[in-house]
Structures are given as structure tokens and as C-alpha cells.
Amino acid sequence: MHATIYHNPACGTSRNTLAILRHAGFEPTVIEYLKNPPDRDTLLRLFADAGLTARQAARQKGTPFEELGLGDPAVSDEAIVDAMLVHPILINRPFVVTERGTRLCRPSEVVLEIIPPLATPFTKEDGEIIGV
Known part of the structure; x- marks a missing residue:
């Protein structure tokens, strides 16, 4: 099974998600x-x-986001996408794609929905144990 992660190495959630994928035996395609x-x-x-x-x-x-006026409910999704293309920091992370689906993995354990069950528990950066 293959996985792709849209990753920001400065983000703890993104780092945890990448580590979960590797713990599960994936060497995902990492797109910063x-x-x-x-x-x-x-x-x-x-x-x-x-x-x-x-x-x-x-x-x-x-x-x-707010400085660009994107918080106004009248702003269209098309305008938000336009802003994301200019300011990629507006794209929430991490997105993970596998054959089982695509998820915005916030929190990081959402990735468990689209990968096989973990064989052993995983400890996140904050010490939380998942996959038990």
C-alpha cells in the first residue's frame, strides 16, 4: 500500500502523522x-x-486567514482556494492519501482510518499512546 502526506515538518500533528505512517510500515511520499x-x-x-x-x-x-478577509461567511470556497494558491500556509495539514481514502489528519490518529491496523502501539510526541 502506498501513502502520500502533504507535510509541514514544523507542525507537531504533521510530524506525528508521518511517524504513525512509518510505524505502520509505510515509507510515504512526503510533499512539503x-x-x-x-x-x-x-x-x-x-x-x-x-x-x-x-x-x-x-x-x-x-x-x-483573517487579514485576507477569509473569515467572512460570504467569501466563496473558490476565493479561499485562490488564497491558498498564493499563501499555501492557509492549507491545513497534514492531508494523507492512501488507497483507502484521503483524510485531513487532525488529530494525527485520524490517519488510522485509512491504513491497516497498527501491529504495535504508537507513542506520539506528547506521550499519548494510540493504536492499543
Whole structure:
């Protein structure tokens, strides 16, 4: 089974998700989306496959989300995607794609929905144990 993770190494949730994938035996394709942002079609596919709107997939904390006026409910998903293309930090993370589905893995254990069961428990950076 193959996995792709849209990863930000500065994000603890993203690091934990990547570590869970590796613990499960994957060596995923890692796309550091801040360095190599996805194009519009890829973003729209990720959101659709995860069952999310662009607004639901937008990261607000630590981003220019409010400064850009994106918090206004009248702002369209198309406008949010346009902003994500210019400011990839607005894309929430991490997105993971496997043959079993696509998920925005917040919290990181959401990735367990799209990979085989863990053979052994995994300890997250904060000491929380999952997969037991």
C-alpha cells in the first residue's frame, strides 16, 4: 500500500502523522506543501476526496486567514482556494492519501482510518499512546 502526506515538518500533528505512517510500515511520499504547493486541481481533489469544503480545509491559526478577509461567511470556497494558491500556509495539514481514502489528519490518529491496523502501539510526541 502506498501513502502520500502533504507535510509541514514544523507542525507537531504533521510530524506525528508521518511517524504513525512509518510505524505502520509505510515509507510515504512526503510533499512539503509549503515548498511545493499543490495546484488548484490537486487541492480540489484532496478536499473532495476528504469530504471537505475549502473553508473546512483552511488553516486559520498562525496564518493570514483573517487579514485576507477569509473569515467572512460570504467569501466563496473558490476565493479561499485562490488564497491558498498564493499563501499555501492557509492549507491545513497534514492531508494523507492512501488507497483507502484521503483524510485531513487532525488529530494525527485520524490517519488510522485509512491504513491497516497498527501491529504495535504508537507513542506520539506528547506521550499519548494510540493504536492499543
